[in-house]
Amino acid sequence: MLIKMINFNLNVRVRRIQYAKVHRWQPPVDLAFKLFSNGSFEATSFGPCCPQPDTGIYIPTQDEQCLYLNIFTPKHKSNQSLLPVLVWIHGGGLMTGCSSQSIPLLYNGTNIIRNSLEQPVIIVTINYRLGIFADMYLVELIKENSHWPTAGNYNYLDMLSALHWININIRDYGGNPNNVLLFGESSGGKAVVDIGALKGSSNLYHHIISQSAGLTSSYYSNISSALQISNKIVEQLNCTNPKSELILQCLRNTSINDLIMIYGDGRLQSVIDGYFFSYYPLLAIQHGKYNRNINMIIGTNKYELPVCLVFPDMDSEFAILNLTEILGQNRVSTVINYYQLNNCSSNINDTNRCCDKTNLILDTLFGCSIRHCNPGICPKLSKEEGAGVCFHTAELPLVFGTESYYSSMNPINCTWDDQTRIYSNKIISYWINMAKKGEPSKQWQKYDSSTSKYLQFTPYHEFSMKSWDHDCSIFDQIEQDDLYEMFAARDAGVDNLHLTTGTVLEAGNDRLIETSSYQHSLNKGNYQVIWKRTTEENNEWQLDIDIFN
Structure with missing residues (x-):
């Protein structure tokens, strides 16, 4: 087969390939076994991104036929027979983002390959459906498809379709289908954890790295909520009809822009439907319902949401308002009382400062959610005074080695120098080791809940094991209350x-x-x-x- 490729770098080849076709609100049509009629296809540019709202970040051409993957491979043949494969799942709240976002700046596999000549790997980045095009859960959709007894979660179906394509075809590009690592950030980090609880996902991958995911019950939905939200969209689009086929016809005739506008900021989370997505992932892990023999790295940045940087004069009322949006009205009062937020101060010199307390709460919330993934390996990218603030997404240019993007996204006392390159290369080497061997290094000990130690990454210092020192009891209770209300006894193993x-x-x-x-x-x-x-x-x-x- 002849493939016309992107010549991206002297050492790297990049290929753009469509892995599945889209029919709106139906499972993807796999192209893993598709043969091209003339024995060749064009892969000289990146495929279109999936439709999404405008957030001010540059996103290339958009189209519903967006299920493409990009393969970054070393240009020169490796002495090794088959190379480990690292599959990147981008973030964006499952609402925005693209595998070719900001290329050549951000999700650029060439830098990882160029800086890992002694440990060559293959990088794959994928697109998947977003927002309303992934989320609709309607009885009419279930009735329509006799071969698929559920609806929604089309983004996760796309991800499995991409992994299936990789499993079937990656040997042709020098990759090892029996050594696949998934890594992702934010909602992409959540996705790589969720995949282990999906029907049909076993044996498609072997290791995961989840960056800044925030694995709490608030990011999931039950069938009742999914139906309510989706039916409301049908009403808002004036598509209500006693005939199921006419409802779906109306929805599918609605323009992309109108669908995005009516959906707004997104209100439907990943649906625990009892069939495709059977179990809340953290409970699936704890009760043996999760894919077995998966090696994990799960971690957060020190200041995922840099509250004091953005809102240094935050007062008690504003702190409570922000936490209410994150935790929900039913749960926030418990946190307010526990941390005495009603009495916090907006004074920058006060030890009872509101933004400091909010930072502590959010840091604890992120950390407590990943602690439930035991057994796992928990890293923490940390702030070093004078070296900038390590906030949400700040690790991305370090993981990908993208110097130009680092400079553009870090206006807060951050410069890319020789030490930054050394720091980035060390992180990259750990990620590659995880793909090759299932462990990042001998120094990085496997997580043990009895000691609660994690590896802390700090610029200008040796990476070191630290003890987790936050009290998770209040957030554990909130999580249990949420799960009881959403999924009841079934998910708890009854x-x-x-x-x-x-x-x-x-x-x-x-x-x-x-x-x-x-x-x-x-x-x-x-x-x-x-x-x-x-x-x-x-x-x-x-x-x-x-x-x-």
């Missing part, structure tokens, strides 16, 4: 669940049952369901559900 009453929504040959504490799609997967109607007028049912997972 084998026999007896429900009382629930409203039945018709969905093809199946039914969606909703109760105050449990939502699940029936007659799908490994579930035996016994039910009978108890009240004809209210369409209520008595349920007995045995779960055999």
Whole structure:
């Protein structure tokens, strides 16, 4: 096969390939086995990005047919038979971003390859559907597709399609399908953790690195919330109709811009649907429902949200308002009382400063969420006084070795010098070691919950093991309360669940049952369901559900 490629660098070749086709709100159509009729295809430019709202960040051409991946390979053949493969999943809140975003500045695999000639690897970056094009969860969509008994999570279906393409084809580019590492930042970091709980994801990858993910229950949704939000969008677009096919026809005829505008900032999180995404990931890990033998690095930056930098004069009212947006109205009062935020000060010289307390809360929240992923390896990129603030996304140019992007994104006392390059190269070498061997270094000890030690990366200093010293009890309780309300006893590992009453929504040959504490799609997967109607007028049912997972 002849592939016309991008000559990106003297040492690196880059190929742009479509891995799947898109039909709006349907699973992707895999192209892993597609043969090109003339034996060649053009890969001389990056593919279009997936449609997304304008955030002021440069995003190249957008199109719904956006499921492309980019392969960065060493130009000269390696002495090794097959090379480790690092697959990057970009961040952006599952709403924005692109694998070719800011190329050649940010997600540029050439720098990793150029600086790892002694340990050659292959880098793959992927696109996936975003926002409303990934999130819609409707009964009509479930009825439409007899081969796929759920809806939503189309972004995660895209990611699995890309991994399937890599598994089938990466040998042709010198990559080892049996040695694949997933790494991602922010929502991409969340995704690489979530993938281990998805149906059909086993054996497609072997290691993960999750950067700044924030793995809390607030980033997930149940079926009830997903239906409510999606049905509201149908109403807002004037697509309501008694006929399912006409509802979907109306939605699919709606323009990209109108869909993005009506969706706004995004309100639907990843849906725990009981079939494709069966379990809340952290509980899946704890209860043996997660992909086995996956090596993990999971970590955060020291100041993910640099509150004191942006809001140095924050007062108590503003601090509470910000935390309410993050934690939700139902949970924030517990945190306010615990940290005594009602009495904090806006004075920069006060030891009871509001922005300092908010920083502590957010730092603890991020750290406590990743601590649940034991066993894991937990790094922390830290601030060194006088060397700039290590905030959310600040590690990206260090991981990719992109000097020009580092200079443009870090206006706060940050310069790229020889020491920065050494620091970046060391991080890159750890990431490559993780891909090659499943561990970053001998010095970096495997995480043990009894000692709670993690590796701290600090510029101008040796990397060192530190002890986790934050109290997670309050956030652990908030997490447990959220999970109980959202997913009830099933996700906590209960084998026999007896429900009382629930409203039945018709969905093809199946039914969606909703109760105050449990939502699940029936007659799908490994579930035996016994039910009978108890009240004809209210369409209520008595349920007995045995779960055999």
